[in-house]
Amino acid sequence: MPGPRLGQGLWEALRALQDPKAPPALRLRGLRLYAGFLLSLQGLLLLLLAWVLPRAAHPFLWALALGGGAWLLAQAQGTLGQEEPLAPLVAVGLGAALFFFLGVMGLLLWPGGSLLWGLGMAGFAYLWRRAALALTQGG
Template structure:
């Protein structure tokens, strides 16, 4: 598709690049959301207090990696940040499924932080402020 090719071309129309970024992010988030839905049927509960610490530290690490990716030069930086945002959503989603029902709040948290990285990547493409 044209909008995905525009993502790799820094000289392309910014509106096409932003649209492509959102389509790429939407595909990643929907795909991983579908996998999380399937996992919810088979993944057993494994409540342990240390899993909250793992979820917090792992989520923080992925978020920082996404923010650092946006500071890099090159046309792939926004794509990497969006990919890391989707990975953050998936990671916190799996942790939330393991810690359910109390840990299900990690799913919307992962989605919010992942979408935050998508918005930051969009701002970078639009030529606004960086991370």
Template sequence: MPWKPSWGFGKEALFRALAALLDPKAPWGLRRQGLCLYAAFLLGLQGGVLLPLALLLPQASHPLLWALALAGAGGLFLRAQMALREESPLAPVVAVGLGVGLFFFLGVMGLLLRPWGLGLLPVGAMGFLHLLRRSEGALKGPGGGPGPGP
């Protein structure tokens, strides 16, 4: 008898959750599960890139890099907020992707501006979590609210 995971996430369940993410008529719980899987995959991919960069990037503390970090993060955050205002079924997917991009961008800038720049990593994580929560609410449709807590 083949082994099956005890948490009920086989290959079919993963694909079903990801496919439901693109279907606005799918149940909200399944769409939320697909969004969380998508976000976890992107975070794992970006984290896998950030770890070797931590060893390779030199320290380059410069005041203009701080300005670039804040302006770039603000731009990504505003672009994600604008994506959530659209009436598209892909708006939450785009917003989560931009949230992961925000985390990665602030992670790279934090590595460049270390030691004090490492404080940008939690800022990027909070921005990502905020956008993920807003995206979960957007899955419910217009006026869906922020969604339930974690």
């Protein structure tokens, strides 16, 4: 009977994220789990907020949304430029924060703010792709 292989469970994949010497496929699986958890948790929170957040269409909210989104994107890209083993995790976390921030702003600026949801999702996907590339290439 073959013994258990490394990477069979969820926790092994998440633990591999901390180890730069772990197999890249296992680290990528852990990054997918981490990103999926963050995205689903924040998506659920946005659905709950949709019931209680008031609509507040104001032109300065658009500037705040776009400026804050650009700032989060710049922070994440700056993190990916560092030679840290956990930089891809931080970038994915900032990408999830970008999705949540633009999602909340989109709820405030509804119905025109629904475009911000798409921007937040596109920013998250872009940062996840960059983080996965940095993770598999070793920085």
